[in-house]
Amino acid sequence: MSADVCIVGAGSSGIAAGQVLTRRGIAFDCFELGSQVGGNWRYRNDNGISAAYRSLHINTSRRLMEFAARPMPDDLPDFPSHAQIAAYFDEVVDHFGFRDRIRFRTEVLRVEPDGDRWAVTVRARDGGPERTTSYGAVLVANGHHWDPRWPEPEHPGVDAFTGEQLHAHAYDTPDVLADRRVLVVGIGNSAADIAVEASRIADATLLSMRRSAHVIPKYVLGRPMDEIQALVTARVPVPVALQRLGATAILRVVQGRMSDYGLATPDHRLLEAHPTISSELLGRIGHGDIAVRPGIERFTGGRAVRFVDGTQDEVDLVVWCTGYRIRFPFLDRSVIDPADNHVPLYHRVVPPDRPGLFFVGLLQPIGAVMPLAEAQAEWIADLLQGRARLPSRDAMRRTIADEEARMARRYLASKRHTIQVDHYAYLRLLARERAGKPGGATRLLAPLRRVGGALLGGRS
Ligand SMILES: NC(=O)C1=CN([C@@H]2O[C@H](COP(=O)(O)OP(=O)(O)OC[C@H]3O[C@@H](n4cnc5c(N)ncnc54)[C@H](OP(=O)(O)O)[C@@H]3O)[C@@H](O)[C@H]2O)C=CC1
Numbered sequence: 001m002s003a004d005v006c007i008v009g010a011g012s013s014g015i016a017a018g019q020v021l022t023r024r025g026i027a028f029d030c031f032e033l034g035s036q037v038g039g040n041w042r043y044r045n046d047n048g049i050s051a052a053y054r055s056l057h058i059n060t061s062r063r064l065m066e067f068a069a070r071p072m073p074d075d076l077p078d079f080p081s082h083a084q085i086a087a088y089f090d091e092v093v094d095h096f097g098f099r100d101r102i103r104f105r106t107e108v109l110r111v112e113p114d115g116d117r118w119a120v121t122v123r124a125r126d127g128g129p130e131r132t133t134s135y136g137a138v139l140v141a142n143g144h145h146w147d148p149r150w151p152e153p154e155h156p157g158v159d160a161f162t163g164e165q166l167h168a169h170a171y172d173t174p175d176v177l178a179d180r181r182v183l184v185v186g187i188g189n190s191a192a193d194i195a196v197e198a199s200r201i202a203d204a205t206l207l208s209m210r211r212s213a214h215v216i217p218k219y220v221l222g223r224p225m226d227e228i229q230a231l232v233t234a235r236v237p238v239p240v241a242l243q244r245l246g247a248t249a250i251l252r253v254v255q256g257r258m259s260d261y262g263l264a265t266p267d268h269r270l271l272e273a274h275p276t277i278s279s280e281l282l283g284r285i286g287h288g289d290i291a292v293r294p295g296i297e298r299f300t301g302g303r304a305v306r307f308v309d310g311t312q313d314e315v316d317l318v319v320w321c322t323g324y325r326i327r328f329p330f331l332d333r334s335v336i337d338p339a340d341n342h343v344p345l346y347h348r349v350v351p352p353d354r355p356g357l358f359f360v361g362l363l364q365p366i367g368a369v370m371p372l373a374e375a376q377a378e379w380i381a382d383l384l385q386g387r388a389r390l391p392s393r394d395a396m397r398r399t400i401a402d403e404e405a406r407m408a409r410r411y412l413a414s415k416r417h418t419i420q421v422d423h424y425a426y427l428r429l430l431a432r433e434r435a436g437k438p439g440g441a442t443r444l445l446a447p448l449r450r451v452g453g454a455l456l457g458g459r460s
Pocket residue numbers: 056057058059060145150151152153168185186187188189190191193209210211274295321322323324364414415416
């Protein structure tokens with residue numbers, strides 16, 4: 001069947017789109033840089049850009065991350081490894097039978113507007129000519145955790161640092177940490193995982209953060225913490241302030257305060273930053289095997305680094321766990337410009353001024369990307385099949401502005417918080433959109449949210 005739809009990438013979001021379009025009878029071509037599906041979850045992916053390290057396990061639980069159309073096998077653990085997740089993706093592709101729609105080892109070079117269609121130019125990585133095909137719709141699913149973001153601006157004196165530097169993106173196995181004095185920078189999930197690994201094998205592990213975080217354990221009360229939260233939030237919309245109150249109370253009882261472990265008190269409340277999830281980090285700090293440091297002031301020559309509290313240390317290796325840049329190498333900046341990780345999209349999917357272009361999985365949930373990407377693809381399929389319609393461009397722009405203003409109130413200003421969504425709230429938003437009732441429940445719940453927010457000190 002010739003295809004009028006193109007999917008860029010066969011990582012978790014491209015597969016989400018592929019299985020939905022296949023089920024919905026929409027023919028597509030999918031182009032994938034590597035020779036296997038799975039993107040970031042394919043360890044040592046020959047696409048050359050994936051970030052998985054050997055010990056990687058997902059930090060959202062299996063039941064939150066699985067596709068609705070194909071649950072994960074029950075014999076998988078609560079927090080599967082990258083290998084188990086990649087195997088699951090293989091099984092999904094074969095179950096729905098769309099492997100033959102994916103052209104592997106094929107790079108998408110350009111996606112260009114061509115009247116009311118899109119010209120997609122690709123080239124096989126193993127040689128051969130460029131080929132351009134016209135599509136009515138392009139689903140961009142190239143991921144957003146593959147282009148490492150180094151500190152901007154860089155720290156004074158770093159050019160003269162004589163130790164080694166590594167971005168978390170390039171981290172693979174702990175041998176690089178062994179018997180060295182390691183400085184891990186950041187307090188996101190990469191920093192937490194890598195600092196914990198270093199703490200078992202390095203000579204010394206320092207963890208530097210310019211602001212502290214609420215570290216959330218994977219389990220509380222014998223169950224994955226996200227499942228406990230989902231018991232309520234999956235069923236009914238709960239104001240963020242109320243969610244915060246519940247989660248703060250549970251964490252205070254089972255874990256105490258961050259300052260109990262020697263971390264600074266965070267400058268924000270729970271749910272105002274992308275969560276750092278680790279059941280090991282605080283314990284390793286408690287063992288004295290990770291020393292916490294504030295932000296870096298400057299590198300002072302040789303292997304020395306000075307922190308903003310005036311303390312100084314010598315380190316052999318700096319692991320920059322400073323996040324990722326959003327980038328679409330195949331889209332000209334005049335089409336979409338992701339400067340500072342800012343990509344204004346209607347419901348995080350539709351650029352109002354670029355009909356036929358859609359983004360899948362370009363979000364960072366408190367929760368997991370995969371089922372949200374699947375729900376996005378269902379909505380896109382509705383739009384492609386004429387079962388749903390987009391509002392006017394002006395209306396989409398207004399909604400985007402409202403959503404961005406709400407997120408700015410909700411989250412700390414940071415380049416890591418430009419595409420945040422709440423898992424179940426977002427699923428409900430898409431369900432309303434698909435049912436042709438955009439914003440209906442939001443309007444109904446607005447007064448409740450305002451009262452809840454005022455009573456509980458919530459921002460949203
Ligand atoms: N096991 C898993 O499932 C894992 C999942 N992930 C996911 O991958 C994504 C990326 O995570 P991660 O790689 O941790 O990146 P994040 O963007 O989440 O975190 C970056 C960290 O670096 C800090 N930072 C950024 N720039 C600077 C700077 N110039 N100087 C000092 N500190 C800086 C940020 O601080 P600030 O807040 O101040 O900007 C933040 O603490 C997330 O979605 C994460 O959940 C990552 C690893 C493991």
